[in-house]
Amino acid sequence: MASRNGPAPATPLDAEIESFFDSAPPLKDSAGIIKKLKEFIEFNSTPHGKGSPRRVVCVTSGGTTVPLEQRCVRFIDNFSSGNRGATSTEYFIKAGYAVIFLYRRGSFQPYCQSLPEDPLLECFECSDDSTIQVHQQHTEAVKRAIRDHHAAVAGGQLLKLPFTTIFEYLQMLQSIAMSMRDLGSHAVFYLAAAVSDFYVPWESMAEHKIQSASGPLDMRLVQVPKMLSALKKEWAPMAFCISFKLETDSKILLEKAEMAREKYRMHMVVANELSTRKEEVTVVTGNERILVCRDKTQADSDVEEPLIELIVSRHSAYVNDSNL
């Protein structure tokens, strides 16, 4: 693992990226977040039990929002339940990784996927003597959620950081990446969040609520700068990087995934089509297209289990290669 060199140097980002960060509303409690990251990474970089430090993966999950007004009433959102990121987090933890879970507020949480929509109100009841009890049918799911989730957090293997807007997401991703920089090839980015492609720059945003009195609404959104380049080039150049490509049109999916892999120099791009994404994905690497399917002979299997298995094995090979 690369030695610790203190904070990464201030880096020259493209003008476009720089202007995005300059104009973004400042992240709340940025210092607190950086402190948590530092402690988490330090804890996991020191040997545990059997001797070797943990690898660290940043899993991003859920969709980002784009405010349309500064005092935000309306915003554009990207659909994503966060199921992929939450489930993958469980498998990374099982494989011994420490996970920084950068998730959209309200999206799926690790260990909670088999619970109903509103677990508190649907799983519990209050008996006559005012004790709280779990409905029989949900007992196992509730226990698993509480026990495994707490074990991961309390054991220092899971750090959860919530975001809502594209501004929060990208500022936090930058802080995480720069904190993980010194982990070198032991760092992984698993970028499953659905990140907005378009945004309204903060300075050009209406201050007040857009008025609806006068006919149709015309909006011009500009492209969000592609931060994957900055992540790879500047923030954490040695990290093993996996990004995601979601399309609804299967005809253009693989081509777009290949293009993204090449353009941003990702190690892997996971291509998923909206309608089949829970059954199968195609992993695009430099010279392969690997179809990963869930085990259809098992009712409760998922595609994340074989996917994370593949990623862990490729990451191990990458770590070994980097050490040569």
Added chain:
Amino acid sequence: MASRNGPAPATPLDAEIESFFDSAPPLKDSAGIIKKLKEFIEFNSTPHGKGSPRRVVCVTSGGTTVPLEQRCVRFIDNFSSGNRGATSTEYFIKAGYAVIFLYRRGSFQPYCQSLPEDPLLECFECSDDSTIQVHQQHTEAVKRAIRDHHAAVAGGQLLKLPFTTIFEYLQMLQSIAMSMRDLGSHAVFYLAAAVSDFYVPWESMAEHKIQSASGPLDMRLVQVPKMLSALKKEWAPMAFCISFKLETDSKILLEKAEMAREKYRMHMVVANELSTRKEEVTVVTGNERILVCRDKTQADSDVEEPLIELIVSRHSAYVNDSNL
């Protein structure tokens, strides 16, 4: 109360409204929803205990979304935590009303406001012998949420119906209103949801995900037809109606609230400004502007308590007037 006359007649809506409903994707389980409504209203229209049937209020809560693509990846959302609607629901129930709670999935639920963001993971722990326990500090809040919520639902005083899109919201509001029609002046609409002003008509929507390759994105959204007119004129003409006006600019707030009241013939419009909405609101009626404030001498007071008290008293007067 008006006598039951069977289902309301098919009514001629404006062309604009008709075209909105015609082009909307069909509501899932529409028949199931109408059945639930029918049973709930019937149950509450028959005398209970002390003899008089319950009044019924439809409380709408949370924001609606506007899909930007048919196979929805991106959508425009309206910010609204649903706190107002959820808290108001509690006070309506306390005042003896039956509540149809039409809420955005994931928004605040009645009796749950004093819980942390993720109650299951933050309030509970699993002890060594694998029993689930509530953390001491959250015991009262959790008990209250589970007990009072269950009591309201089990007692047939609370019917919860979730929505996500503007299409679902307006179709469900129409079904609710037409189901409540025969309640006459005993029906109340408390329209606290943040409803999208603009939408992309379903037929003109991109089928697939909008591609980001080629420069900025220009979008044209058209106005959502004002359904309040249809509600008042066609769906439930005798109902007592309260709508909400939220602005970030206090200078135009009251004027806009007055205009809305007059245009849609609401009985009351609750005017709130984004930054002070938890402290005070102004209720605009035909000839008054009533400032309603929370009791600042009490730390845990809210503005909904005096607001619902005011509404209940005005509604009672309205019922009495209608019976003359």
